[in-house]
Amino acid sequence: RIALTKGLLYHEGGHILYTIPVPNLLASAKDQGCEYDLMNTPILKPDGVGQEDDIAVDIHTFRWVWNLLEDQRMECAVVRMSPIIERYLQVVVLDLVAKSAEQAPWRTWPFVTGRSYLPKDILSQYRSLAVEHAVEHDLVSTLTDIDRLVRAYKRATTEREMVEIIVEAVPVIYRWLGKMSEEGQVDEHNERSRQGAPSPSDSA
Numbered sequence: 493r494i495a496l497t498k499g500l501l502y503h504e505g506g507h508i509l510y511t512i513p514v515p516n517l518l519a520s521a522k523d524q525g526c527e528y529d530l531m532n533t534p535i536l537k538p539d540g541v542g543q544e545d546d547i548a549v550d551i552h553t554f555r556w557v558w559n560l561l562e563d564q565r566m567e568c569a570v571v572r573m574s575p576i577i578e579r580y581l582q583v584v585v586l587d588l589v590a591k592s593a594e595q596a597p598w599r600t601w602p603f604v605t606g607r608s609y610l611p612k613d614i615l616s617q618y619r620s621l622a623v624e625h626a627v628e629h630d631l632v633s634t635l636t637d638i639d640r641l642v643r644a645y646k647r648a649t650t651e652r653e654m655v656e657i658i659v660e661a662v663p664v665i666y667r668w669l670g671k672m673s674e675e676g677q678v679d680e681h682n683e684r685s686r687q688g689a690p691s692p693s694d695s696a
Contacts, residue, residue: 496587499580506570520651530554537663547663557662561645564606571609578609598625606642637664
């Protein structure tokens with residue numbers, strides 16, 4: 493378990509080095525002309541499933557999806573800084589993220605698609621499961637959007653870009669994982685809400 497512990501320490505250290513806390517992120521985005529004021533005012537986004545089922549993007553759902561995207565962006569930055577760290581982050585992802593969705597492994601894809609440091613065979617395996625699920629449940633466009641938004645977030649160079657991508661991603665992640673609770677967690681089954689939202693850190 494030493495490798496897992498070291499991986500978690502590198503993960504949290506990466507947040508200290510590379511992550512902008514949500515209040516600062518939103519404040520900077522607002523200064524750059526972003527129209528969203530999520531600390532005070534939720535916005536509605538179509539969920540893409542039913543005309544009447546809009547998604548409330550409030551600070552809770554925003555933070556949850558931000559964490560999903562930011563973990564991947566930050567970890568790739570850490571690996572670029574020191575490639576040897578990838579072996580420890582791989583242990584974290586495969587032990588905590590992937591195992592938490594063992595009963596429905598297609599759910600893992602939004603959490604690994606941007607982790608380009610993972611072994612190619614592992615990414616290919618989860619990609620195949622995701623494609624199979626997408627075809628079966630008419631979610632091919634959603635899967636495409638997940639990949640597009642994760643890549644866009646990793647490439648973003650301004651806080652405004654990051655915030656706007658996160659807001660766009662909320663209903664996309666909703667469609668893939670299921671309805672979110674008021675706390676911003678996936679809410680298919682209360683006792684397994686964390687299993688639908690695997691992440692090494694929800695408090696970063």
